[in-house]
């Protein structure tokens with residue numbers, strides 16, 4: 001049977017749209033594939049924009065070149081991919097009966113047999129955000145040049161970054177690291193990256209920012225932003241902060257106007273509802289990328305996950321499906337990573353807060369571990385928080401921060417979470433081990449073991465718990481105690497080695513046992529519990545608390 005030629009119109013020439021177009025053109029070389037893009041610049045890696053600002057990437061143009069140096073412009077897509085890109089043209093109207101789209105400013109109408117909405121997301125604005133040259137978003141290629149120019153001219157000495165999400169954190173580093181600008185981050189939530197992290201890790205993120213000279217104001221919703229001739233006034237908590245430029249980075253919202261006009265159903269998150277083959281509710285209309293919602297692997301609920309990694313994969317899957325191949329988008333857990341000065345911050349799955357809000361009986365463990373064996377000279381520490389469901393041991397989420405290979409650990413946990421793994425599964429994760437690259441027991445496996453211990457009654461307390469009203473049993477050596485005294489209402493010091501011989505001093509408890517990283521204290525708690533002494537221990541150890549306070553470990 002002959003394959004009828006289809007006219008495919010894709011709206012949006014970014015990750016999802018162009019990935020779909022390019023693959024579809026490979027699979028169906030006879031089809032007419034047109035991509036319409038409202039901006040003049042397209043096919044640039046938006047994810048790289050903060051690193052151009054920071055100077056890590058010297059030439060902005062590299063963001064729109066292939067690894068072989070080819071510029072991904074209209075000529076490239078025409079000649080190499082067989083795809084027509086109409087840039088600087090916005091689809092302003094769709095005729096769903098005639099299957100046509102109207103383009104402006106060309107003022108022309110083009111027909112389609114299949115329509116792909118890859119309209120992405122736009123930067124959210126603050127309520128009442130002024131249109132002002134000094135109050136800017138950082139979302140597109142066009143947003144880069146004005147800020148870079150000002151930085152190069154020395155016109156930005158103090159910048160206000162509103163929002164401490166992904167982009168806000170990346171910008172805080174970019175403005176400070178290369179350009180030496182004073183950076184004030186204003187965040188309405190209690191800590192940075194609050195949508196992805198529980199408090200224990202989030203405070204360490206705040207500390208990294210502070211340690212690198214960024215001033216972070218949390219739990220402080222911005223009351224107003226007023227642009228003046230030569231500065232901006234950002235009002236928070238009744239006070240005004242004077243900055244040269246305010247960059248608003250308060251998240252993104254899906255671009256769904258065309259979808260709505262086409263009668264396409266939106267889901268509960270406000271993004272386009274699609275099935276697992278990226279079909280919308282309207283026949284011959286498909287959607288992919290930041291404008292759609294997908295299924296969460298743990299909750300089963302729709303959620304929005306505006307990530308380039310997913311948009312690219314969805315574009316490819318959509319091309320496969322449109323070409324008649326069997327392919328699906330699986331549910332996701334939202335694995336992501338952020339560079340924060342020397343640290344990596346990575347996370348996936350639910351926070352404990354989110355899991356509890358879902359009615360899941362979530363529990364946590366915290367470990368202070370290393371990315372290689374601890375005796376390797378370049379070994380780096382990491383703080384890792386694992387969230388799991390009580391009793392079943394189902395792994396719900398992971399969050400970690402450190403200078404070493406944090407992302408690798410979150411990637412491993414992510415794959416297991418996607419399979420519905422339990423703590424027992426994580427304990428048995430097979431991983432590559434040699435001293436320069438990993439410990440024999442990898443941090444993810446150790447966290448799972450700690451979780452299993454906790455299910456047996458070796459209870460960990462959150463690292464930031466108040467110790468004011470507890471009896472603390474410090475099982476460290478004297479020199480460790482001197483270097484970092486445990487701040488608690490009442491402290492009995494007894495190195496782990498002396499526990500058995502000094503059992504008589506311990507009565508029946510309850511004790512909170514503490515050591516440097518949580519390892520020795522967990523061991524002590526098991527023994528004490530076996531002796532009938534009530535005891536729990538400080539998860540992550542005193543080191544985690546010290547990091548949270550900004551003390552050098």
Ligand SMILES: Cc1cc2nc3c(=O)[nH]c(=O)nc-3n(C[C@H](O)[C@H](O)[C@H](O)COP(=O)(O)OP(=O)(O)OC[C@H]3O[C@@H](n4cnc5c(N)ncnc54)[C@H](O)[C@@H]3O)c2cc1C
Pocket residue numbers: 011012013014015016017036037038039042045046047048049050089090091092118119120121122138139140167255258288289290291306307308309310311
């Ligand atoms: C600063 C920054 C850093 C990021 N860092 C990361 C990262 O490190 N990791 C990660 O995974 N993700 C990151 N992202 C997110 C990632 O860039 C997006 O997830 C990805 O670009 C989404 O691709 P998309 O094709 O769905 O949509 P978009 O990139 O939003 O593109 C949609 C396109 O559609 C066009 N369009 C919309 N409506 C119309 C219309 N009516 N007519 C014509 N054209 C239209 C728009 O102009 C736009 O170009 C970052 C994003 C930004 C802004």
